[in-house]
Amino acid sequence: MAYLLQQIINGLQLGSVYALIALGYTLVYGIIRLINFAHGDVFMIGAYLGFYAILRFNLPFPVALIFAMLGCAVIGIVIEKLAYRPLRNAPRIACLITALGVSLFLENFTSLKFLFGPNYLAYPRPFAVVNYNIGSLTISNIQILVFVIAILLMILLQIFVTKTKTGMAMRAVAYDKSTAQLMGINIDYIITITFGVGSALAGAGGVLFGIAYPQIHPFMGIMPGLKAFVAAVLGGIGIIPGAMLGAGIMGMVEVLTSAYISSTMRDAIAFLVLLIVLLIKPAGLLGKSSIEKV
Amino acid sequence: MWLKIENLSVSYGMIKALNNISFELKQGEIVTLIGANGAGKTTVLNTISGLIKPNQGTIIFNQKNILNFAAHKIAGLGIAHVPEGRKPFPNLSVYENLRLGAYLSNDKDFITQGLSKVFKSFPRLHERIKQPAGTLSGGELQMLAMARGLVSQPNLLMLDEPSMGLSPILVNEIFNIIKDINSSGTSILLVEQNANMALNIASRAYVLETGKITLEGNACDLLNDPRVKSAYLGE
Numbered sequence: 001m002a003y004l005l006q007q008i009i010n011g012l013q014l015g016s017v018y019a020l021i022a023l024g025y026t027l028v029y030g031i032i033r034l035i036n037f038a039h040g041d042v043f044m045i046g047a048y049l050g051f052y053a054i055l056r057f058n059l060p061f062p063v064a065l066i067f068a069m070l071g072c073a074v075i076g077i078v079i080e081k082l083a084y085r086p087l088r089n090a091p092r093i094a095c096l097i098t099a100l101g102v103s104l105f106l107e108n109f110t111s112l113k114f115l116f117g118p119n120y121l122a123y124p125r126p127f128a129v130v131n132y133n134i135g136s137l138t139i140s141n142i143q144i145l146v147f148v149i150a151i152l153l154m155i156l157l158q159i160f161v162t163k164t165k166t167g168m169a170m171r172a173v174a175y176d177k178s179t180a181q182l183m184g185i186n187i188d189y190i191i192t193i194t195f196g197v198g199s200a201l202a203g204a205g206g207v208l209f210g211i212a213y214p215q216i217h218p219f220m221g222i223m224p225g226l227k228a229f230v231a232a233v234l235g236g237i238g239i240i241p242g243a244m245l246g247a248g249i250m251g252m253v254e255v256l257t258s259a260y261i262s263s264t265m266r267d268a269i270a271f272l273v274l275l276i277v278l279l280i281k282p283a284g285l286l287g288k289s290s291i292e293k294v
Numbered sequence: 295m296w297l298k299i300e301n302l303s304v305s306y307g308m309i310k311a312l313n314n315i316s317f318e319l320k321q322g323e324i325v326t327l328i329g330a331n332g333a334g335k336t337t338v339l340n341t342i343s344g345l346i347k348p349n350q351g352t353i354i355f356n357q358k359n360i361l362n363f364a365a366h367k368i369a370g371l372g373i374a375h376v377p378e379g380r381k382p383f384p385n386l387s388v389y390e391n392l393r394l395g396a397y398l399s400n401d402k403d404f405i406t407q408g409l410s411k412v413f414k415s416f417p418r419l420h421e422r423i424k425q426p427a428g429t430l431s432g433g434e435l436q437m438l439a440m441a442r443g444l445v446s447q448p449n450l451l452m453l454d455e456p457s458m459g460l461s462p463i464l465v466n467e468i469f470n471i472i473k474d475i476n477s478s479g480t481s482i483l484l485v486e487q488n489a490n491m492a493l494n495i496a497s498r499a500y501v502l503e504t505g506k507i508t509l510e511g512n513a514c515d516l517l518n519d520p521r522v523k524s525a526y527l528g529e
């Protein structure tokens with residue numbers, strides 16, 4: 001029982017990181033129906049920005065986190081401007097292939113010596129790891145930090161989307177671009193904001209991931225990116241609470257599989273869960289089966 | 295002339311939707327475009343509000359050629375377009391829909407004033423302010439669409455088929471509200487299939503047939519024109 005609880009705590013930690021990445025996938029998909037495959041690499045860049053901020057510039061952790069988030073927001077916005085905006089009226093497949101191209105570019109370009117370099121790097125811990133023992137359970141301050149920051153950012157996102165004018169405009173654009181324009185909403189501006197917010201969350205995810213699983217390299221974004229994408233689809237892509245739910249499930253399934261079945265099976269089982277959910281609910285757990293636009 | 299459309303042509307691919315049409319609207323008027331399904335009425339409104347770019351023509355509003363303005367810029371000029379089929383944001387609440395109607399304003403007093411005006415015209419919306427727009431009835435959705443257009447207190451309100459799918463009682467109610475809106479100073483460009491209702495409240499009218507204007511004149515003259523009577527009034 002204690003072992004199970006311990007694994008659930010580990011699952012929550014992984015799930016929170018996945019959630020931060022999955023939200024970016026789902027936000028962007030909601031607005032422009034694009035699966036932004038470069039999103040996992042923005043997460044990777046976030047991890048590196050945090051790395052340099054902590055190690056080279058000796059910034060305190062909260063500042064490093066904000067630095068990585070802002071840096072990723074800028075990179076996400078630039079990617080959208082350079083790679084996706086020229087394809088605004090192109091077929092979706094062209095955008096999808098471009099996204100894959102951007103992803104490969106970011107992975108290989110940042111592997112160059114004068115940038116991040118191709119090697120694994122040990123992530124600096126901005127403070128000492130403290131383990132708290134509650135009965136036979138062990139919770140580290142890192143786990144608490146990851147979980148609390150992820151939840152905090154998700155609450156902020158929820159407030160932004162539901163309470164602010166820009167958030168309302170985002171939801172309106174996601175539903176009907178033409179009518180949104182009739183309200184005076186500049187679609188390009190909303191898309192920019194969406195990429196900025198989604199990328200900032202991925203950047204935070206990168207820093208938290210680096211602190212929790214302290215090893216980074218330029219290709220580290222591929223698997224978590226894929227998992228987070230699966231999480232977004234699992235919960236219902238385009239739906240914000242769906243991404244959080246899906247990420248929680250993905251993190252949990254992965255950790256529990258490693259713990260009880262075999263750690264080599266964890267990816268297979270995680271994707272199997274996706275297949276089963278999509279067979280039963282093709283639009284994802286919280287997705288509506290079809291949106292009628294009359 | 296306040297709104298002047300000249301030699302406007304629009305195509306969808308190979309299909310000509312509008313063929314060299316010209317018409318105008320004076321400040322304070324209700325002008326109606328009537329015509330059958332597919333005549334191009336909605337295309338006219340979509341072109342004025344910038345959703346569709348024409349092949350040729352000019353659109354002068356308030357002495358400015360707005361032809362190449364982006365749609366969100368045109369909304370900022372005080373032109374509100376209430377689209378065909380109401381097009382609410384069903385996932386947003388009634389309040390949020392109305393707030394987006396005044397998206398371009400950050401002035402709290404202005405927004406409160408706009409809201410209190412529309413609630414005076416549409417008290418039923420006030421009762422439903424927190425409900426998701428998707429839960430409203432057809433008549434309420436038409437009210438919401440018009441209210442959303444009016445919160446920004448526009449100079450020109452363009453209405454696309456406000457009577458569509460509504461019961462005769464509701465149509466009367468909506469048209470009375472349109473008259474009230476006009477008498478409080480908002481100019482109105484009304485697109486309608488219900489020619490009888492439209493001609494009764496408009497001062498002038500244009501008849502659109504397969505992308506061309508075939509008749510124009512004072513609304514009361516057109517109401518008695520035998521061609522209009524046989525084609526659009528069912529007499």
